[in-house]
Amino acid sequence: FIWREYNNTKWALLDNVLLLSYGKNNSSDLLCSLHNFTEDNLRRTIEILLEYANSINKRLILTSITKEDSRIIERLFPDKCDNEGLFSSCEYIYNRTDLKLLPGDKYRRKRAEIKKFKERYQYRCVPLNPDLKDEYIKLCNNRHQEQDDSNECFISVETDIYVLNDALDNFERLDLFGISLYVEDKLIAFTFGSKLTDNMVDVMYQKANTEYYGVYSMIYNLWVSGLPQEYEYINAEEDLGIENLRKAKMLYRPCKIENNYRLIIRK
Numbered sequence: 312f313i314w315r316e317y318n319n320t321k322w323a324l325l326d327n328v329l330l331l332s333y334g335k336n337n338s339s340d341l342l343c344s345l346h347n348f349t350e351d352n353l354r355r356t357i358e359i360l361l362e363y364a365n366s367i368n369k370r371l372i373l374t375s376i377t378k379e380d381s382r383i384i385e386r387l388f389p390d391k392c393d394n395e396g397l398f399s400s401c402e403y404i405y406n407r408t409d410l411k412l413l414p415g416d417k418y419r420r421k422r423a424e425i426k427k428f429k430e431r432y433q434y435r436c437v438p439l440n441p442d443l444k445d446e447y448i449k450l451c452n453n454r455h456q457e458q459d460d461s462n463e464c465f466i467s468v469e470t471d472i473y474v475l476n477d478a479l480d481n482f483e484r485l486d487l488f489g490i491s492l493y494v495e496d497k498l499i500a501f502t503f504g505s506k507l508t509d510n511m512v513d514v515m516y517q518k519a520n521t522e523y524y525g526v527y528s529m530i531y532n533l534w535v536s537g538l539p540q541e542y543e544y545i546n547a548e549e550d551l552g553i554e555n556l557r558k559a560k561m562l563y564r565p566c567k568i569e570n571n572y573r574l575i576i577r578k
Contacts, residue, residue: 312485313478313515317470325359326352333374341369342573344376354387361391361576371576381574393575403547403560404511404567410535410545417564424525425532431524432494436533439489439503441482446498447491451475451518466551478503478516487515490537492530499523500530511544527559 314320318333329346341364348356357373364371373384385392413422428434439447451472478487482503489503500519507513514534519526535545544566550557 312481313474316473317466325356328352328356330356330360339369340372341367342372342374344374350383350387353383357384357388357576361578364576365578373574373576375571376574378570378572381572384574384576388576391577393577394572400549400571402549402569402571403563403565404569405545405547405563406566407535407538407543407545409566410531410563413532420562421528421532424528428523428525428529434499434529435493436530437491437493439482439491439501441479443491443498444476444479447479447501447518448472448475450498450501450520454518454520475516489516490530490534492519492526492533494523500526502530502534504534506542507546510542511546512538512542513546514548531563 319335321332323330328348331344331346332341333344334340334342341360343360345353345356357371361371376384381392381394385394409418413425452468478485485505487503487505489501491498492500500517500523502514502517504512504514504516517527517530519530521527547560547563547565550560
């Protein structure tokens with residue numbers, strides 16, 4: 312929802328299957344993801360999508376599908392599928408206990424960063440308050456991560472702020488939850504996310520002032536530690552092809568990297 316303008320997201324329901332399409336109107340591809348489908352209704356859903364794509368003269372590409380999904384689809388459409396070179400992205404999954412306790416040698420660096428943060432700064436952590444939207448937008452504007460604009464996932468500071476603004480305006484309706492980190496009376500970091508499954512939460516957004524040593528390690532640990540007990544896993548989403556973001560996610564030692572694939576369905 313909060314990325315709908317950036318992704319030009321459209322939706323439809325077909326036999327209780329949720330269809331989402333993405334991309335610019337002038338694209339030659341119809342990029343779709345399918346949700347809440349079963350093998351019984353998958354064939355009909357794809358056939359209707361393929362007919363629609365043909366009617367608007369676009370190539371149908373199914374996105375955000377698992378390896379298992381792709382095998383089912385390739386079996387249903389044995390002579391129409393092409394997945395060559397269409398690995399899309401991956402999501403980083405962590406054990407919540409690991410991120411809370413940071414055990415063993417593999418987390419030594421993270422523990423050291425948190426220890427130094429606590430020694431250097433008088434801090435306080437409070438629940439994120441959407442009514443203080445101007446504070447969060449100001450931090451976002453000042454700490455937007457520079458990117459290579461040739462990256463297909465390039466996000467401008469204007470888009471970043473638009474997404475944040477939309478999330479804060481709809482914070483309760485979207486069942487989001489987050490925290491803010493202050494040093495004295497200055498906001499230096501915030502993060503928020505949402506329930507993804509019964510035992511997994513999704514880290515949707517995080518910004519921090521890196522002039523404060525160890526700030527990302529600190530707020531991440533505080534947020535994870537305060538989650539309800541039923542959440543066993545943390546999904547930190549994608550790295551968007553940003554090398555520094557990929558390295559940062561790998562430093563937290565994911566228990567699983569979930570690959571997302573794209574699959575072309577030919578006419």
